[in-house]
Amino acid sequence: MESDSFFHAIASGYVEPWKPASHEQNGVVMGVVGDAAVSFAKAGYFTVVEGMILLPGWFYGPLVARIRGEGIDVDTVVLRPPLAACIKRAGSRSARPMGDQALLEQLWHGFDDVGALERSVIENSDDPEASVDLISARL
Numbered sequence: 564m565e566s567d568s569f570f571h572a573i574a575s576g577y578v579e580p581w582k583p584a585s586h587e588q589n590g591v592v593m594g595v596v597g598d599a600a601v602s603f604a605k606a607g608y609f610t611v612v613e614g615m616i617l618l619p620g621w622f623y624g625p626l627v628a629r630i631r632g633e634g635i636d637v638d639t640v641v642l643r644p645p646l647a648a649c650i651k652r653a654g655s656r657s658a659r660p661m662g663d664q665a666l667l668e669q670l671w672h673g674f675d676d677v678g679a680l681e682r683s684v685i686e687n688s689d690d691p692e693a694s695v696d697l698i699s700a701r702l
Contacts, residue, residue, distance in 0.1 A: 564603070566596045566614030581666060593622045597629035604635045615670065623680075639683045640698050646671050648689035 569592050570580055578585040580592075596612060603610040616622045627637050649671050650664060677684065685701060687694040 564596065564599060564610065564612050566593070566612055566616055569596050569599075581670065589622060590625075593626055594629070597626045600626075600630055601633045601635065604630070605633065620678075638702055639680060640701060641674065641677055641680050641684045642687045642694065643674055643684050644687050644689060644694075651689070 570577070573588070573592075576588075578588050580589050593616060596614075596616075600610050600612050612626070616626055627639070630637050646668065650667055653667050685694070685697045687697055
């Protein structure tokens with residue numbers, strides 16, 4: 564599940580999720596993401612939640628707690644691709660592309676130290692297949 568796509572469902576009153584005024588919106592969206600992840604997992608689907616839910620850090624904990632609270636196992640992988648790869652991906656987004664390089668760099672540096680989740684970090688490349696192989700090996 565690409566968590567960013569849930570933000571795109573907001574048609575009226577949308578606030579870019581990196582802005583301070585977006586906190587309440589972001590909490591609602593991540594709650595919906597958690598509910599969807601639980602629903603998919605309970606239906607028997609191998610479910611992966613993808614997105615920058617570590618930033619800001621207060622969304623990761625509640626999301627994991629929501630999923631684990633339903634008796635579902637959670638594994639975490641933090642991908643840390645090169646900045647150039649992130650800039651390339653952000654510019655090619657079909658919905659609400661992020662073109663502000665300074666903002667992208669700030670978000671990217673937010674993953675420099677993810678605290679206790681540092682053990683879950685995979686330094687990945689811009690090659691999706693190689694990233695899948697690294698994740699599969701880790702899990």
